[in-house]
Amino acid sequence: MASLALKNVTGGQDTRMDDFLTPANSVRSKVKRTGPNLVQELGTPDDALDVLRHEPDYHSLISTLRYLALGQSRNAADFDIRKPSPLGAQLIHVLVTEIVPNYWTLLKEDTDGKKTSGFHNLLACFRSAGGINAIFNRLRAHIQDARMRDSRGGERRDVPMNIGTLLDLLRHVLEGENRVFEIWGSATAGLDNPSQTKPLIQELLSIFGSGKIISLAAEAEGLLDSSSKQTLGVFWLADAVKYTAWLSDNVVKAQVMDDTPEQSKFFSGLFGKALHLGHSEIAIRKMLSGLLLIRRARSQHLDSLLDNLPQTEQRKVLFSTMKMLSTDYLDRLGNCDSAESQALISAVAGAVNSFVSASKVRRDHLVEWLVGSSGAGLGEGIGIRRAALAVVSQEKESTIAALERSISQFGDQLYIKHSPMLQQEAHAQVLLLAAGYVHKRWPLKLSILLKSSPWMNAISNRLGAPHLRARFLGMVVGEALSGLVDKDDKRLNFKMEETEQDEGKWYKELVRISDQVGTVEPLLKPQTDAPVPKKRRPAAPVKPSSQPRQQAFIIEELSDEELSDDDVVPYGKPDEDDEDSDEDATLVRRDKPKAPVYIRDLIRYLRDTENYDHQKLALITAPTLIRRKANFGKEVAEHAEELAGLLIGLQDKYEIENFDNLKLQGMIAIVIAQPQLMGPWFSKTFFDGDYSVSQRASVLVVLGLSARELAGFEVSEYAAAASFPSKTLPERVERLFTSEQPSAERLPSSSLKALPPNALDNMARSITSGLLAPLAATAADAATGPDVLKLSTFTSQLAESNPKVKIKTRAKPQIRTIKNTTAQLLSASFFSPLTARFQAAIHSSASRTRGIIFQPYLLALYIKTLALLLHAAGPSTLALPQMAAELWGLLLNTGVRAQAIGDLSVTQSLLFAFLALLDVNEDRMRDVCQDLGREVVETQEWVAGVFGGLRGGDGGDEEQVKMLAAGVLVRLNEGIEKYRLTLVGDLIG
Known part of the structure; x- marks a missing residue:
């Protein structure tokens, strides 16, 4: 009736307008009713669509959303807005185009934390493939509209607002660890036919695993202004790391529930997609913490997830898992000589066993990890290799296969000549451990293997290797295995000093190790997350005094004889204090923090990123404090890695003066204090850490500068400033022996020279x-x-x-020689970890790692760092042949030289590295031409091509590179002409 329609519009009381108005006709409306009973009066989903299309009031909207979310329908009992249907698509379209822009803010404010509110019912309507795609399409339309208006110079304020609303809607629709499982369950309810679920699987995989959510959200977020971003909060959908973590959490949550084959296949495929979003380590870590490293974990949950992955993905997950287990639990154990090591190794072995026990494919991948090109945990401690061998040793075939492949690889001449030494050391450890297990359980098999030709050739090739370290490994492995099967008079004994020292004895003892596969209980985190109370420093003991405390001053009168002018010291004029001279006394600070005097205080200051004074004091104090504490106690050794991690990730939040230099000097001080520990740690961080390009570049700068200082080339002023006062004479006495200038030990930090960015x-x-x-x-x-x-x-x-270079001099500059121990330190702790991890990264399947190391700026800086390390080690280094072979092979790598095409910085770094190689090896060019003949000829051809392809003559960078290429060619030609017969013989052979 007309009166009824008027009542509905005004929302007031019935005024009985029939007495005043005579209607022309009567129209019965069955949908325009308001109030709590509207749900019962909605006859069909078409009625709900009609309500949404005609600008419903708030109460009508709430009732309609409740109707749609609950799926209540009298005439269509099988209707569900989350199921694909033409009517459902129309409803979702109206919701996203009309309802969300007009009611989103009001619905959010009226949630009251209830799951049945209109806000949650609206979200439920969008939790389907169709709902999410509708949001995508609407977002794309608004983004395109914003782009077109920007290009035309127009502006519409409602476009950014609508984009922000849709992003907020998408965030709330997907938020939660159980959301993907909920969407999957509602979409597949009642579908038993695989032909119906297969298209659904592909659609959902495309939505969640293709990366379209990340890219679309990031593009949309870029169109918002700062105020809109601040109002709406951080959009985790646009962050690949956070999105990968959310997706992995959803996969893990679904795996622990009862599943069907189709569900297991879907979530395995989703996990495989998560591995390719650029942050596979996040997904794998979530999988480990949610399915493996938890109490009462069920192996079938993990097996069902992994079994549906392709074999290549299973291999990738296994290799990453081994790396994470080593980094998190075993690397800090070092050589695993402590009592704690046995329990942790058994626990890690239990975790690895749970990972591979149900699959022969994954067990074969574990054997491949031990003997393959990955290097059995290249750069990791021996603990992870011991854990892997403990798992492999449970099966005879796998253990013998690992030993046979290790022996064959150990004696391969190409492997000995070209593989990084860190990789050879890791494989030697695997060989010794595997031989120990075979000897304990199948001794006859080991005796047969040690009489075979592969073993004889392995020892022969090792002893004839040109590199000292390769020969050392051959001797210790030969003596260790011969000691297992041969009698006393027939045991192999080279009677070399190296094999009888601590390292040689440690290698030979590996055949005695027998680890057990335990439970993962020692790896689990404590159930309580209560904060551990911090240990407080005990207060200094108060010495009891026998004299009563004086409560007043004692005034004593002195005679003129007792008082002399020399005894009277006048007070000096106080220095000006800017703070005290402030007219407003309330602005004077009396609570300024003091500089840290302990390493733990320094760490606390570095962590306090919200305090400017703490950050500045920590940066200024760190270089001197770390150097001063290096050889006094274990503070630096125990906290070195934590300190380094804090300094690398430190951001210049407060624009502190000389920030970059102070940060670099702090990291250099850590390396100087603990070179054997921190050299490999920084190398690992450069390749594996989640850092920016500038942060990785700072790591290379730290390694290069630290090595130069250790070699005695450039000694930092902080080294003198960090000396203890007990190491110096009093100032008055020092003046008798030195000039009147202040001692270098007491130079203020402000007088130190800052390192330039391009040091x-x-x-x-x-x-x-x-x-x-x-x-x-x-x-x-x-x-x-x-x-x-x-x-x-x-x-x-x-x-x-370089104005300091005098061109008139004809004498070759003196090459600085350093101690053999220092040269060996630079080789083992700086050079070898960098080259070995580079080789492993090249052969890695992770595209992200390859993309990082082949970034032109980083690649050029990396090559220069290696050249500087080689130059710092000098020609007296015992490991120089191995270092030269590794660096030469790396420089001639096809991928490295390909990056030099069109990039002068990479080309220049390559030429500089070749020049450093030729200079350090000048006195052994005959050996170089004999051992690396093909590399020498290939280098000459490549450098000649570079020289011919550069124009020069403009005085710019290209001319500088051409000049450097000419210098390399001259040096190469000198060696080739002198040892031509050696080269010809090598090439013919």
Whole structure:
């Protein structure tokens, strides 16, 4: 009736307008009713669609949303808005285009925390593939509209608002660890036919696993202004790390529930998609913590997840799992000599066993991990290899296969010549451990293997290797295995000093180790998350005094004889204090923090990122404090890794003066204090850490500068400033032996020279100038005619690049020699970890790792760092042949040289590395031509091609690179001409 329609519009009382108005006709409306009884009066979903289309009031909207969310329908009992249907698509379209823009804010404010509120009912309507796709389509339309208006110079304020609303809607629709399982369950309810579920699986995999949510959310977020972002909060959907963590949590949550084959296949596929979102380590860590490293974990949950993955994905997950278990639990154990080591190794072995026990494919992958090119945990401690062998040793075939492949690989000549030494050491440990298990359980098999030709060839090839470290490994492995099967008079004994020292004895004892597969209980976190009370420093003991405390001053009168002018010391004029001179006394700070004097205080200051004073004091104090504490106690050794991690990730939040230099000097101080520990740690961090390009570059700078300081080339001023006062004479006494200038030990930090951002580049440029200067002088003696003009240009550019270099000198610059122990330290703790991890990264299947190391700026800096390390170690390094072979092979890598095409910085770094190689190996060029003949010839061809492809003549970077290429060619030609017969013989062979 007309009166009824008027009542519905006004929402007031019935005024009985029939007495005043005579209707022309009567229209009966069955949907425009309001109030709590509207749900019962909605006849069909078409009625709900009609209500939503005609601008419903708030009460009508709430009732309609409740009707749709509950799926109540009198005439269509099988209707569900979450199921694909034409009517459901129309309803969702109206909701996303009309209802959400107008009612979103009001619905959010009226939730009251109830799951049955209109807000939650609205979210329930969108939790389906169709609902999420509708949000996607609407977002794309608004993004396109915003782009078009930006290009035309127009502006609509409602477009960013609508984008923010849709992003907020999508966030609330997906939020929760059980959301994907809920969407899957509602979509597949009542579907028993696999032909019906297969398209659904593909659609949901495309929605959640293709990365479209991340890219679309990131694009939409970029169109919002800062105020909109602050109002709506952080959109985790646009963060690949947070999205991967959310998706992995949903997969884990679904796995612990009762599943069907179709459900298991879907969530396994979703986990496989999560591995390819760029942060596979996040997904794998979530899988481990949710399915393996928990109490009362069921192996079938993990097995059902992994069995549906392709074999390549299972291999990737296994290898990453081994790395995480090693990093989290075993690396800190070192050589695993402590009592704690046995229990943790058994626990990790239990975790690995749960991972591979139900699948022969994964067990074979574990054997491949032990003997393959990955290096059996390259750069990791021996603990993870012991855990893996404990699992493999449970089956005879796998153990013998691991030993046979290890022996064959151990004696391969190409492997000995070209593999990084860290990888050879890891494989030698695997060989010894596997031989120990075979000897304990199948001794006859070991005796047969040690009489076979592969074993004989392995020892022979090892003893004939040109590298000292390769020969050492051959001797310790030969003595250890011979000691298991041969009698006393027939045991192999090389009677070398190296094999009888601590390291040799440790290697030979590996055959005696027998680890057991235990439970994962020691790896689990405590159930209570209560904070551990911090240990407070005990207060200094108060010494009891026998004298009563004086409560007043004692005034004593002195005679003139007792009082002399020398005894009266006048007070000096106080220094000006800017804070005290402030007119407003309330602005004077009396609570300024003091500089930290303990490493734990330094860590506390670095963690306090919200306090400017703490951050500044920590940065200023860190270089001196760390160096001062290096050899006094174990503070630095126990907290070195934590300190380094804090410094690497530290951000210049307060724009502190000289921030980058202070940060670098702090990290350098840590490396100088603990080089054997922190050299490999920084190398690992560069490749494995989740850091930016600039942070990774700082790691390389720290390694290069620290190595130079250890070698005695550039000693930091902080080294003198960090000396204890007990190590110096009093100032008055010191003046008797030194000049009147202040002692270097007491130089204030403000007088120290700051490191430039391109410190390594400057060092490389200085070394290059020093190495090319003799070539220029030699050329000056032989040049006549037009060549003199060319040479003058060359020498002037050389002088401009480094004014300290005197071109007139014809003597070759002296090569600084350092102690063998220091050279060995630089080789083992700095150079080898960097080259070995680079080789492993090249062969890695992770595209993210390869993308990082082949970033042009990082690659150029990485190559320069290796060249500087080699130059710092010098020609007296015992491991120089191995270092030269590793660096030469790395420089000639196809992928590395491909990056040099069109990039002068990479080309320049390669040429500088070749120049450093030739200079350090100048006195052993005969051995180089004999052992690396093919590399020498290939280098000559490549450098000649680079030289011919550069124009030069413009005085710019290209000319500098061409000059460097000319220097490398001259050095190469000298060696090739002198040892041509050696090269020809090598190439013929």
